[in-house]
Amino acid sequence: MAAPGHFLFNGDADGILAQHIWELQGHRPLSRITGLKRDIELLQRLPSDAEGDVHVFDISLKKNHEALRTLLTKPDIHVTWFDHHEPGAPLDHPRLTRHIHESANTCTGIIVNAYLKHRFPLWAAAAAFGDNLPEAARALVANERLSQTQIQALEELGFLLNYNAYGESEADVHTPAVQVAELLSPFTDPFEFLAATDLIPQLREQFQHDKLQALGSQPALDSKHAVAYVLPGERWARRYASSWANTLAQEQPQRAQAMCMGNQDGTYMVSIRSPRAWGDKGPSAAVLASEFPTGGGRRLAAGINRLPADRLETFLKRFAEYYRKI
Secondary structure: OOOOEEEEEOOOHHHHHHHHHHHHOOOOEEEEEOOOOOOOOOHHHOOOOOOOEEEEEOOOOHHHHHHHHHHOOOOOOOEEEEEOOOOOOOOOOOOEEEEEOOOOOOOHHHHHHHHOOOOOHHHHHHHHHHOOOHHHHHHHOOOOOOOHHHHHHHHHHHHHHHHOOOOOOHHHOOOOHHHHHHHHOOOOOHHHHHHHOOHHHHHHHHHHHHHHHHOOOOOOEEOOOEEEEEEOOOHHHHHHHHHHHHHHHHHOOOOEEEEEEEOOOOOEEEEEEOOHHHHHHOOOHHHHHOOOOOEEEOOOEEEEEEEOHHHHHHHHHHHHHHHHOO
């Protein structure tokens, strides 16, 4: 059994399931620090008097650079970092161990599982399904003798845990991510978790309700290369829109997608998906998002947390221009 440590992780399916895989290996959490999908500057939430190792999952090192430098000044702290986002400027330290891979076809759950010699393929597959990587997910379970029903159950598990991560505040989501992680903690088998808890049926019902609210929505931009929607500042939109973008990305792999959802302060939360057909060779959604304050992400999927309303038209024009070059 490894020494206990602090778990810091993204509140989406990939982050939650990556830390769960790590826990299954025998790493016990002294604390769990997480938040919504876009809550990524998590090192700042670690108590100043925290002791023990720190394990980070699916969080951008680039967005936590200064906090990490400060943390590493403590002589008794060792940080292990698993992620697949662009890490920014190099940061080398004898007490920092990085497992960061930026391929468009990987996610943090896959990275952790690979590091642990592929001992937890079912959980890693659920993480990959949640991160909209169905091909990678199915490859992970190709030799596991699962029925199609079981594979679909893993897909729904990842998809709905990811859906549950989106919102402007915890009031938007069904179950806070730290509670989801605690619910998962006792289970070594995802099918046992699904059989013993009612979280997924509850999320399924809420998702279907949110989906109905979006019926009839018309795109603000609709071209050969890109489609964008501007949705109202309501909870259902903030929960549903990014999952809708993931679905469109699968259905229309040659087109980029953008969802702009209203925040309570009048700004917009934006989700961007690059054309999946281009993979690592296509335009990066993260590069586009980073042109705007509060933007960032990875090649296939990125976002802007708070786009000022007076810059919405500017974003839509830039979005269309950016992907017209394909």
